[in-house]
Amino acid sequence: MSSEIWVVADLKIDGSIRQVTFEALSEAKARLAAKFGGPVCGVLLGANVSSLAGELGKYGAEKVYVVENETLKDFNTEGYTIALSELIKKHQPAVVITGNTVFGQDYFPGVAARVGAGVTMDAIEVDATDDKKLQIKRFSHSSKAIPTKLFLDHYPMMTTVRPNSFKAVEDPKTPEVINEAVTIDPGDIKTKVIEIKAKESDRPELTEADRVGSGGRGLGSEENFKHVYELADILGAAVGATRAAVDAGYCPYDMQVGQTGKAVSPNLYIAIAISGSVQHFAGMGSSKVIVAINKDPEAPIFQKCDYGIVGDLFDVLPPFTARVKSLLSQS
Ligand SMILES: Cc1cc2nc3c(=O)[nH]c(=O)nc-3n(C[C@H](O)[C@H](O)[C@H](O)COP(=O)(O)OP(=O)(O)OC[C@H]3O[C@@H](n4cnc5c(N)ncnc54)[C@H](O)[C@@H]3O)c2cc1C
Missing domain, CATH: 3.40.50.1220 (TPP-binding domain)
Structure with a gap:
């Protein structure tokens, strides 16, 4: 296991990065980086996403791993699961975080299953023990209780985080961009995105x-x-x-x-x-x-x-x- 803390960018349909990614980067910097002694890194999965690396750097990402593949052009469970699993197997990060959005909820558990990791969903607080175990808080029992959950000896330690739980704080860095090629067999993609219709609205999401x-x-x-x-x-x-x-x-x-x-x-x-x-x-x-x-x-x-x-x-x-x-x- 390396000491790296990864935040996987959550992309909107228009290709921009969701705010929860910046919140997660900031919280990882504030709460985890010193305890793990490793850099906070961003991960970009998609078709033409490398130009977004600088935005992750703005919120403190020191490295950005980029997987560009035509099969990742539109979000699909299989492609994202394969891409992130292969990246994790190769680099063995300590912690992997993404937003608890419909996408994160969809593929993160599958990635955890493939790499034998522990995973929690919808964390509202992230922290680590002195012996480098991820510790999170999340709502349970219909929000009546907030248990603290400690990861045991399974790596990486993966969690999704609830949007708006942390403050996004700018901490500009010029990240090292690492382009990774992951082989995704088109036959492994079980669904085909034919059309995406974005709902027109002036209201926030x-x-x-x-x-x-x-x-x-x-x-x-x-x-x-x-x-x-x-x-x-x-x-x-x-x-x-x-x-x-x-x-x-x-x-x-x-x-x-x-x-x-x-x-x-x-x-x-x-x-x-x-x-x-x-x-x-x-x-x-x-x-x-x-x-x-x-x-x-x-x-x-x-x-x-x-x-x-x-x-x-x-x-x-x-x-x-x-x-x-x-x-x-x-x-
Ligand atoms: C497995 C399961 C999952 C569920 N998931 C969800 C979920 O995700 N989200 C969810 O919301 N519910 C969910 N429910 C349903 C939930 O149990 C409630 O039935 C639902 O939340 C009630 O919605 P409500 O408050 O709008 O309606 P009601 O319980 O009917 O309440 C309406 C309220 O409006 C007030 N009211 C009426 N007229 C006026 C007026 N003129 N001015 C001011 N106040 C007025 C009444 O006093 C009342 O308090 C789920 C249920 C189950 C069993």
Whole structure:
């Protein structure tokens, strides 16, 4: 095992690097580099990605491993799994980290299985013991508990990290770029990407947003969701929803927050007409400030929020939104 700490870049559909990659690089530098005594390195997997190495250097990557291969042009589980597994087998890093995004969740466990590594998912804290064992914290039991998990003698130690859990801090370096050729047999790729349709939206992406406005079944209709969109747009926030709201057809599935939806960790989460089920809390419990608007004073969300307004959303939200707009226009 080497002493290197790797952060595998998570790329958006437009080819840019997701913020969670920079957060992970910064946290690896702050918490792990000294303990492992090795450099923090970036890893780029894709078709034309080497030009992104400098961006990883901006957040402290001293080396960047680049695997360019036409089969990696669009994300696919098999190609990414093979590429990263082969890279790990060759260089034996101590720690491998990526974002807990749909991509990371998809292929990281498969890589761990191929290389015989230990893996944890969705860490909100990373650290290491004095004898160089990775130690992470993550939510469990629908966010009611935060266990600390220690890696034992399996290498590398792999984890995905929840977006917005760490601060991205610039620490400019000029990274050494190491181009690696990995053989990927096209026959090993079991699916073919025919078309990617990106959803057009001016709102920030839900999992990365600094602010989220979220609606529940209490909104009553798709039409009434406009109240949530209006507030979100004034705040520059993303919009989420509960499963009950999604199941009722008020909004699409990709807005669902929770155990079977997306995990979010914004600085501000405004829950509108949401009861506060454990399954919903599992996806937003790590939000820094939670504001709830609900007409039922006994709603469980009031046990979990920082600020609560008891009242009918149709009475509360319009003046609330107007007041937020006026305050923001003054600042
Ligand atoms: C295996 C499993 C996985 C699940 N995964 C998820 C998940 O990922 N995400 C998720 O969200 N849920 C999930 N659920 C569903 C979860 O259990 C709840 O049913 C759901 O979260 C409830 O959504 P809700 O709060 O919108 O609806 P409700 O529980 O119906 O609550 C609506 C709330 O709106 C309030 N309200 C109504 N009208 C108004 C008004 N005019 N003004 C103000 N307040 C009003 C009510 O007082 C109530 O508190 C899952 C369930 C299971 C079994």
